[in-house]
Amino acid sequence: MDITRRNFLGIAGATGIAAAAAGAGLVGCAPASQSSSSNSESQEGSSQSVTRNVVATYTCDICICGAGNSGLSAAVEAAQQGLGVVVLEKHGGTGGGGIGTEGVFAVNSTMQQEAGIQIEPAEIISTEMNYSHNRANGLKWLDLVQASGENITWLKECGVNFTGVVDDYHGGQFETFHWFGENRAHDDFSPAMTQTAKDAGVQFLMNCPATDLIQDESGAITGVYAQKLNGDYVQVNAKAVVLATGGFANNDEYLQEGGFSDTTNVKRFLYGYDGDGVRMAMEAGGASNIPRMSGLMQLTVSGAPGGEYGTFGRGDGLVVAGHNAASMWINEDGERFCAESAGVENWMADMIPSLMHQKLYSIYDAKIFKDAYDGMIAPRIDWEATQEELQQRIDENPYNDFFSADTLEELAQKACDALELDYDTVIESINTYNDMCDAGDDAYFGKPAEYMQKLENPPFYFCYMPQACMVTFGGIRTNRKMEVVDKTGKAIPGLYSAGVDSADLWPNIYTINVPGGTNANNINSGRFASKFAAEYIGTEKVGSVSSEGDTSESVPDTSWSMPEGELKDGTYTDTQFGMFSDITVTVTISGGKITEITQENELETSYVGVAAMENTLIPAVIEAQTPAVDTVAGATRTSDAFRTAVQNCCEQAAS
Numbered sequence: 001m002d003i004t005r006r007n008f009l010g011i012a013g014a015t016g017i018a019a020a021a022a023g024a025g026l027v028g029c030a031p032a033s034q035s036s037s038s039n040s041e042s043q044e045g046s047s048q049s050v051t052r053n054v055v056a057t058y059t060c061d062i063c064i065c066g067a068g069n070s071g072l073s074a075a076v077e078a079a080q081q082g083l084g085v086v087v088l089e090k091h092g093g094t095g096g097g098g099i100g101t102e103g104v105f106a107v108n109s110t111m112q113q114e115a116g117i118q119i120e121p122a123e124i125i126s127t128e129m130n131y132s133h134n135r136a137n138g139l140k141w142l143d144l145v146q147a148s149g150e151n152i153t154w155l156k157e158c159g160v161n162f163t164g165v166v167d168d169y170h171g172g173q174f175e176t177f178h179w180f181g182e183n184r185a186h187d188d189f190s191p192a193m194t195q196t197a198k199d200a201g202v203q204f205l206m207n208c209p210a211t212d213l214i215q216d217e218s219g220a221i222t223g224v225y226a227q228k229l230n231g232d233y234v235q236v237n238a239k240a241v242v243l244a245t246g247g248f249a250n251n252d253e254y255l256q257e258g259g260f261s262d263t264t265n266v267k268r269f270l271y272g273y274d275g276d277g278v279r280m281a282m283e284a285g286g287a288s289n290i291p292r293m294s295g296l297m298q299l300t301v302s303g304a305p306g307g308e309y310g311t312f313g314r315g316d317g318l319v320v321a322g323h324n325a326a327s328m329w330i331n332e333d334g335e336r337f338c339a340e341s342a343g344v345e346n347w348m349a350d351m352i353p354s355l356m357h358q359k360l361y362s363i364y365d366a367k368i369f370k371d372a373y374d375g376m377i378a379p380r381i382d383w384e385a386t387q388e389e390l391q392q393r394i395d396e397n398p399y400n401d402f403f404s405a406d407t408l409e410e411l412a413q414k415a416c417d418a419l420e421l422d423y424d425t426v427i428e429s430i431n432t433y434n435d436m437c438d439a440g441d442d443a444y445f446g447k448p449a450e451y452m453q454k455l456e457n458p459p460f461y462f463c464y465m466p467q468a469c470m471v472t473f474g475g476i477r478t479n480r481k482m483e484v485v486d487k488t489g490k491a492i493p494g495l496y497s498a499g500v501d502s503a504d505l506w507p508n509i510y511t512i513n514v515p516g517g518t519n520a521n522n523i524n525s526g527r528f529a530s531k532f533a534a535e536y537i538g539t540e541k542v543g544s545v546s547s548e549g550d551t552s553e554s555v556p557d558t559s560w561s562m563p564e565g566e567l568k569d570g571t572y573t574d575t576q577f578g579m580f581s582d583i584t585v586t587v588t589i590s591g592g593k594i595t596e597i598t599q600e601n602e603l604e605t606s607y608v609g610v611a612a613m614e615n616t617l618i619p620a621v622i623e624a625q626t627p628a629v630d631t632v633a634g635a636t637r638t639s640d641a642f643r644t645a646v647q648n649c650c651e652q653a654a655s
């Protein structure tokens with residue numbers, strides 16, 4: 001083994017002592033230019049050492065970690081600044097969670113001017129500052145608002161497609177939402193930005209997540225390591241690095257630090273958002289902003305009929321929680337704990353009170369449940385049409401968490417038996433609540449009288465409502481130039497962050513009433529990071545990317561085939577995780593042939609994943625009589641899960 005460097009930061013990353021080591025001023029690694037392109041690198045400095053088999057070295061001006069909305073914006077801007085750019089992406093496709101975004105916030109764009117929409121920028125900022133009790137970063141809001149109109153023009157020049165519709169996004173406070181088309185950023189943003197970046201010479205390394213930053217003895221960033229799917233490492237030597245890895249919605253430790261009381265109670269929608277950027281920033285000495293995090297957070301009822309709403313999926317919190325202030329909530333002790341109108345003004349707020357508790361349950365009568373459906377803003381759900389599905393959900397009750405009964409006593413008994421709640425406390429809470437409804441006065445929590453509707457119309461419903469965290473906002477502390485800063489506010493030279501990794505415009509609560517803000521921040525912070533990185537790099541820039549060593553692509557080692565032997569007639573089922581949720585595939589074998597395939601899933605997007613399976617993969621497998629059919633472009637993860645499930649079904653049939 002060729003030991004070429006000592007990197008205390010890398011070791012500390014593995015042992016959890018990174019910040020302490022960096023803070024203590026321990027010696028960092030040698031300059032990246034001294035390393036060879038193909039070697040094994042072992043890092044020492046504590047009892048544990050990290051060995052990396054570095055097979056290739058790339059040398060560029062700037063390395064961007066993450067190819068989502070902010071990373072793509074940073075990449076295009078960096079190339080336009082004349083920098084040599086490498087983008088590292090954890091997954092096999094670009095776009096990140098950003099493929100689901102429906103539009104972008106802006107003030108005074110040409111589209112707004114053409115539509116005669118006038119908004120006073122200061123009004124937006126004062127709204128945000130008031131809403132956050134002045135915890136929001138006012139200067140970053142100022143920068144964002146001032147740049148937002150021009151950013152729309154820039155995006156259009158990059159080929160991004162807007163429908164031309166600008167509105168208040170289903171009842172927000174301002175007409176700032178610039179809509180993409182119905183297939184969202186998946187069709188209208190990511191492909192154009194990726195192509196523009198490639199045309200400008202940006203080099204993408206896919207399936208190649210950044211793992212550790214490289215710093216020189218002064219603490220300046222000199223590059224980043226990334227790991228290929230086969231376990232080999234590449235070293236990217238860069239004068240600046242932008243962390244744009246999409247937040248930490250999958251990182252239990254960080255979520256708990258951000259205030260989630262019990263992360264087992266969190267329903268996740270996106271995988272891969274492990275907080276890599278936040279971890280790397282902190283290992284390099286960056287300060288944490290996690291305690292001020294917010295995000296796209298909602299209450300949900302898994303599997304309840306509710307139609308589709310992006311990755312919130314079926315039975316989402318929009319149906320039953322934030323827009324249904326007339327339900328009654330209790331916690332894991334069976335006690336009512338807040339006014340259920342918490343999400344009336346801002347549906348991102350309905351989950352906040354639950355953070356103080358371990359579990360949240362919601363109780364409805366038939367009228368209130370129906371009103372919840374009827375009152376939903378988007379999409380409109382037909383109550384009558386969902387009745388059969390609702391009953392099926394309750395009858396099958398796959399998670400043992402959704403009950404209905406004709407009396408409140410029977411309902412409470414069923415729920416308490418299943419969920420180990422105290423019956424006397426639950427029934428006492430319900431009766432007290434109903435008494436307050438009779439009086440039209442929530443003497444405990446002051447819920448407005450209009451929402452104090454007595455639970456009196458059978459059947460009654462009782463649902464567990466897990467918290468749902470789709471995306472987190474915030475984590476890495478940055479200054480106005482998007483430089484990562486330490487606890488004293490001092491910038492770490494060469495280290496930048498963009499997108500939700502460092503979003504500090506919505507501390508503690510996301511203000512959906514100013515619609516499209518996060519995406520506007522993704523774009524603006526990406527552009528800012530690259531502009532200021534270009535200024536920092538100055539005349540040192542080389543304007544190109546060079547590489548040496550084994551630069552072969554990182555590709556998944558997956559293939560599909562039919563098992564040997566005859567297939568026995570029957571129906572076989574297998575479940576695999578797709579892009580956003582489990583996909584259950586059922587294969588029917590008749591006469592030794594695959595004759596029918598059906599799929600069920602909770603959260604795959606209709607316009608990408610479901611369309612890929614229904615329109616392409618199912619017919620292709622039946623025609624070819626093998627799961628070894630082509631991937632549907634843009635739906636790689638759904639395609640992989642589907643083919644694996646089909647193969648497993650066929651293996652059951654062959655055994």
Ligand SMILES: Cc1cc2nc3c(=O)[nH]c(=O)nc-3n(C[C@H](O)[C@H](O)[C@H](O)COP(=O)(O)OP(=O)(O)OC[C@H]3O[C@@H](n4cnc5c(N)ncnc54)[C@H](O)[C@@H]3O)c2cc1C
Pocket residue numbers: 065066067068069070071088089090091094095096097098099100101102103104105208209210211244245246247272273274276277296310311470471498499500501515516517518519520522
């Ligand atoms: C379904 C959905 C709809 C939304 N709609 C809107 C909307 O309409 N308007 C709005 O303002 N906001 C919206 N948001 C919120 C927000 O704008 C998005 O979450 C946005 O994607 C954030 O951009 P990002 O670049 O920070 O992260 P992402 O777009 O998620 O990109 C992060 C990328 O980093 C990659 N990555 C992770 N770890 C590593 C690593 N170690 N190395 C390299 N790469 C890594 C990921 O694979 C991913 O590709 C929506 C979010 C979702 C999920």
